[in-house]
Amino acid sequence: MKKRFTLVLPLMLVLSLILVMQTYAVETIKIGVIYPLTGGAAAEGRELRAGAELAAEIANTRIPEIKMDMAKRAGIASMGGAKIELIFKDHEGNPTLGADLAKKLIQDDKVIGIMGCYHSAVTKTVSAVCEEMGIPMINDSSTSPALTNRGFKWFWRTTPHDITFTKDLFDFLKGLTEGKAMGVPAISKAQIKTLAAACEKTEWGSQVSETIESLSREYGFDLKKSILYAAKSPDLSSEIRSLKSVKPDIMLFASYASDAILMMKTLKAEKAHPKMIWGQDAGFEAPEFRSTLGDDVIGVLSRTVFAPQVGQVKEVSGQVNFLYRKNMGRDLSGASARAFTGVQTWVEVLEKAGSTAPAAIQKAANSIFIPGDQLIVPWKGIRFAASGSDQGQNELGSGMIGQYQKNKEGEIVMEIVYPFDVATAKLIYPLKGF
Amino acid sequence: MEILAGSLSAGLLIGMVFALVALGLTIIFGVMDIVNFAHGEFLMIGMYTALLTAHATGVDPLLTIPFAGLVGFLLGVVCYLGFVKYLIRGPMVAQLLGTFGLMLVLRNLALFLFGSEDRTIQEGILVGKSFDLGMGIIFPATKLAAAVLSVISFIAVWLLINRTRIGKALMATALNAQGARYMGIPTERMNAFAWGIGGASVTMAGALLVNFWSVTPFVGLLFTMIAFAIVALGGFGSIPGAFFAGLIVGLITELPGIWDFVAEMTGFDWMAAVPMTSFKYTWVYLAYFLIMLIRPQGLFGWKH
Numbered sequence: 077m078k079k080r081f082t083l084v085l086p087l088m089l090v091l092s093l094i095l096v097m098q099t100y101a102v103e104t105i106k107i108g109v110i111y112p113l114t115g116g117a118a119a120e121g122r123e124l125r126a127g128a129e130l131a132a133e134i135a136n137t138r139i140p141e142i143k144m145d146m147a148k149r150a151g152i153a154s155m156g157g158a159k160i161e162l163i164f165k166d167h168e169g170n171p172t173l174g175a176d177l178a179k180k181l182i183q184d185d186k187v188i189g190i191m192g193c194y195h196s197a198v199t200k201t202v203s204a205v206c207e208e209m210g211i212p213m214i215n216d217s218s219t220s221p222a223l224t225n226r227g228f229k230w231f232w233r234t235t236p237h238d239i240t241f242t243k244d245l246f247d248f249l250k251g252l253t254e255g256k257a258m259g260v261p262a263i264s265k266a267q268i269k270t271l272a273a274a275c276e277k278t279e280w281g282s283q284v285s286e287t288i289e290s291l292s293r294e295y296g297f298d299l300k301k302s303i304l305y306a307a308k309s310p311d312l313s314s315e316i317r318s319l320k321s322v323k324p325d326i327m328l329f330a331s332y333a334s335d336a337i338l339m340m341k342t343l344k345a346e347k348a349h350p351k352m353i354w355g356q357d358a359g360f361e362a363p364e365f366r367s368t369l370g371d372d373v374i375g376v377l378s379r380t381v382f383a384p385q386v387g388q389v390k391e392v393s394g395q396v397n398f399l400y401r402k403n404m405g406r407d408l409s410g411a412s413a414r415a416f417t418g419v420q421t422w423v424e425v426l427e428k429a430g431s432t433a434p435a436a437i438q439k440a441a442n443s444i445f446i447p448g449d450q451l452i453v454p455w456k457g458i459r460f461a462a463s464g465s466d467q468g469q470n471e472l473g474s475g476m477i478g479q480y481q482k483n484k485e486g487e488i489v490m491e492i493v494y495p496f497d498v499a500t501a502k503l504i505y506p507l508k509g510f
Numbered sequence: 511m512e513i514l515a516g517s518l519s520a521g522l523l524i525g526m527v528f529a530l531v532a533l534g535l536t537i538i539f540g541v542m543d544i545v546n547f548a549h550g551e552f553l554m555i556g557m558y559t560a561l562l563t564a565h566a567t568g569v570d571p572l573l574t575i576p577f578a579g580l581v582g583f584l585l586g587v588v589c590y591l592g593f594v595k596y597l598i599r600g601p602m603v604a605q606l607l608g609t610f611g612l613m614l615v616l617r618n619l620a621l622f623l624f625g626s627e628d629r630t631i632q633e634g635i636l637v638g639k640s641f642d643l644g645m646g647i648i649f650p651a652t653k654l655a656a657a658v659l660s661v662i663s664f665i666a667v668w669l670l671i672n673r674t675r676i677g678k679a680l681m682a683t684a685l686n687a688q689g690a691r692y693m694g695i696p697t698e699r700m701n702a703f704a705w706g707i708g709g710a711s712v713t714m715a716g717a718l719l720v721n722f723w724s725v726t727p728f729v730g731l732l733f734t735m736i737a738f739a740i741v742a743l744g745g746f747g748s749i750p751g752a753f754f755a756g757l758i759v760g761l762i763t764e765l766p767g768i769w770d771f772v773a774e775m776t777g778f779d780w781m782a783a784v785p786m787t788s789f790k791y792t793w794v795y796l797a798y799f800l801i802m803l804i805r806p807q808g809l810f811g812w813k814h
Contacts, residue, residue, distance in 0.1 A: 116628050168626055277788070303785050308628070310723040310732075313520060313650075314766050315787045321513045321770040322782060334628040334724060345640045345650040368632055 104161040105152065105432055107422055108181030110174055110192035110202055111415075113166035116307055117194065119333040119364040120411045124194060124217060125164055126404050127412030130396070131419035132160045143392045144450055146423050154430035160423060163187060167198050169307075169332075174198035178205040188432040189213060191418050194411070195332075196220035196280035203231045212437045214425070216418025217411060219357070220283040224461075224469040230434075232441050232460045234421050235414050236473035238280075238356065241379045242287045244475045245328070245354055246295040248494040252505075257493065259502025268351060270298045272324035274315055274339070275356075276331055277304035284330035284356050300324055307335045316342045330356040337368050344372060344510040351506035352377060354477075361410045366480060366488050373480040373488060375507040380478045381453050382413035383490045385500040393452040413453050421446065421458055448472070454498070479504060512646025513774060517767025519647040523657050525760020530660035530715040531733050532740035532752045533667060534586075534708030540747030541684045541704035544598060547609040548589075549737055550730025551616035552709055556582055556716020557725040558620065561629055571634045571721055572655065578717035579710040586709025590702045613730070620727035630724040637721055656718035663711055664753050670707075671749065680704060684747070732791070739798035744808050751810030762793045 109128055112121040134142065136159045138150040151157035163185050167174035174193050181187045182205070190206055190213040193199045199218040206213040207228045215223065215233040219241065224233055248257075255262030273288050275281035285302055292299040300322035305315050312335070319327060327350040331339055336359025343353070353376045359365060360378035384407040387394030393408075396416065400408045408416070421444075426432070429440035446458040456472040477494035481501055491501035535549045546552075559578040564571040589612065597608040631637060636651035643649065671677035682690040683700040691697050723729070740759050744751025766786035773781035801808065 115626050118627050301782055303787050305787065308726070310725075310729060311524075313524075314517070314764060314790055317513065317516055317520065317767050318770055318787050321767070321774060334630070338630070338724065341638060344638060346648055347640065347642055 104159045105155070105426060106161050106163055106185060106187040107419075108165065108178065108185060108187035108190045108192075109162045110165045110167050110177050110181070110190065110198070111194055112169045112198075113164065115168040115170075116334040117169055117332045117359075119362045120194060120358065121166070123363065123409050123411040124415040126400070127408065127415035128162055128164075128191070128216075128419045130400055130403060130412075131416040131423070132162050134396070134399075135160050135419065135423045142395045144396075144420075146420055146450075149427075152423065152426050154427050155432070160419070160426075162191075162419070167193055167195070167202075169195050169198065171195075171197045171201040175201040175205050178202045179209075182206075182209055182211050187211075188434075189422065189437060191216055191422060194218060195278065196223060196283070197278040199223055200279055203228060206230050210434050212425075212434060212441060214418055214422055214441070216421075217414045218280065220280045221287070222279070222283055224466045227467055229467075230438065232421075232468045232470075234417055234458055234470045234473065235381065236455075236475050237469065238284050238287050240473065241356065241475045242284065242291055244379060244477060244494060246291050246297070248477050249297070249326075250295060251494070251496055252503075256496045257503040257505070258496065258499045260505045263505070265296075268297075268325045270300050270322065270324045271326050271328060272301040272319040272322050272350075273299065273328040274303050274305055274312075274319055274331075275329065276307035276335060278307065280358075281307070281330045288328055305335070307332045309335065310338075312338050312342045313346060315339075316346045316348060320346060320348050324350055326350055326352040326354065328354050328356070329360065331359040333359040333362040333364055336360050336362070336365055340365075340369050340372060340376075347510065349507075349509050353507060354378070357381075357410050361478075361490070363406055363409060370488070371482075372510060374482060375479065375504040377477055377479050377493070378490070379475050380410040380490065381455075381473075381475060382408055382410045383476065383478050383492050383500075384408065385489075385492055386452070386454050388500070389498065390449075390452070390454060392449070393454075396452045408452070417451055417453050417458075420451070424450075424458075511771075513767055514646075514771040516646035516648060517764040517771065518761065519643075519649070520767070521761035521764030522757055523649060523653050523760070524763060525757035526657035526660040526753075527653065527715065527719065527756075528736050528740055528759050529753045529756020530656070530663055530718075531712060532737040532744070532756055533660075533663060533715075533749070534710075534712035535737045536741045536744065536747055536749060536752040537667065537704055537711070538708040539741065540749075541680055542594075542598065542701055544594065544605050545609065546612075546708070547606070547734065548613040548616055548730075549708075549712060550732070550734030551613050551620070552582060552585060552712045552730075553716040553719070553733050554620060554725065554727060554730040555585060555616065556713030557720040557723075557729065558624060558629075558716075559713060560717035560720050561631055561725060564631060564634070571631050571717070572636065575659070575714050575717045579714045582709035582711070582713025582716075583706040584709075585713070586705035586707070587702050589709070590705035594705065595698070595701070613734075617727050617730060624727060626726060626728075628724040628726050631721055634721055650722060652718075652721035656715070656721070659714070659718055660753075660756075663714070664749065667707065667711070668749055676703070735791075735798075736794060739794050739801075742798055742801050742806075742808055745810040746808060748808065748810035751808060755809065759794055759797070762797055763790050765793050766790055 139147045151159045165177040194217045196218040219238045221237045275285040355378040429436040442462045448457040478490035556578045560574040563574040639651040641649045679695045740755045744755030769786045
């Protein structure tokens, strides 16, 4: 008996030591980040990755000049200064691949949580894996409203979704008729009444399409044509001709990068003359969109969550944008700013949780409040709905509408035209045409 | 009316491009009775050849067409001598699965070399330009150039086969290979030549196509399907058949425009709301199915 006890005692000591070490010696906290790093949305993928990496860098190093709590600490203070390590994986826009990568990240890389995935269709499958395995997922950049309608307990979304964004568009159009836009007198509704929409046909685009349909009815606009197309479609001329056939005043698009560029080129080749073109962010905001199309983008509207001009009114945005510009040679975009905010949210949630245990993270996420002055995006803050029909959705997010314009230096920049009270430039209306 | 004129002209234009894509497939089938499933992958190689050559040398993408043609010719000859020559000794199913395997190899090789990212040509003499002829007829310059080259290629191939000695030797090989061999025609070389011409025509089509169509390693499948539909409609092995069938298939892909025209004329809002463009290739496959069912030899078929 004594002999057995002498054997068991050291074994228990070793085991308890391991447990203690596990609790206190967390040096890095791994978060799996799944983005489209190749394929049609690779351009946005690169933006997202750069935004997320910058946030992790700021979280891990003390940069007191930046007016953000995360920058004032080095690592997660409540966990002994543990560093954030992001493990990036490429889903290529493929929902099945995304789900496989999520499983690998959780089982092989032992990540404590997941972030991503940009494509709503991929976020849908990845979040289902996380839900099943009880691993927290923070979604930074997918905007299909349906994602937060599922009552998931392990899924939180920081970005506003497409109902908010599309509502912004119709409020903007309504404001135009009331003469609220800077530099443009009131436009009669008859001049901007007919709409035509083309949305890519995965989860995200089809949800946008449905939202446009219902809101155009609600706001009294006439949606003459609404088509869905494959984002990987190599030729969109018949789609554009079909849109043109109803002679719309405004053309609305939900496109990823390569198809947004192709769409604009085809509009030009087919000599389309809408009075306004509005893109639901994504491809219309990718850096390649303006670098490839050049002056052809002037006057094009896109909903966005970030424009470098935000830095004029928010110091912290200007500071982070300065760092991003130093790294990447260009300004933050809606994609990179949201990826940054996603990682920042992860950091604050972990700080509050003080542990990497899923239950502690879940509890922290459900009760977190990050005030707007901490964020680079112009939101009121981050607070997730803990229950209800939009469970896990950030209730304090908001959108903007930007318009590509040339500044005094001749550079193409995105000026804010909505909300009207924060507009940074006069609206260009109607579109000059190609 | 503008919608109709615009759609019909666009359909005819893209139809000529489709016909050029199908030309190689019909030549190879005409001479050797073998269906090349890797045809779309040859097109993809042509697209990458033009795109990468234009990027590497800085020349206009249009000037890369002869080089793409040369690459295609060599690719066709190498595929025949190194692979297909052995396949045709086997049963029909071996030929089908063999070229299917070739398709997978080429596609995955491209995936390995170039990645899955979409690539497009952003600059070129013709890129982004178009001619507005009024009445809604708009010809993008890139598509017009492709259509013109398609017509030239068809005339050249037709002349080659009907007016030259080598063409007669090809025909002889096609009609009776054994008899041709007895007459002293090097049928092996004729087969390799057919693969070379087939390869060259499709890679040249690819070099033209890449001016207005983005390329990925997966682009081939759509064109293989379209080329099959064209060759089936025109008649396997028929060169004029491929041209006219190409035009028909081009018009079929423009059915949504014709639908929009009817919607406008009748004023039925429900018609305008039907998302016809989502199904534009469905009608092509449906036509393929119907032709196979009703007239398997196609409109101009001469080989049975």
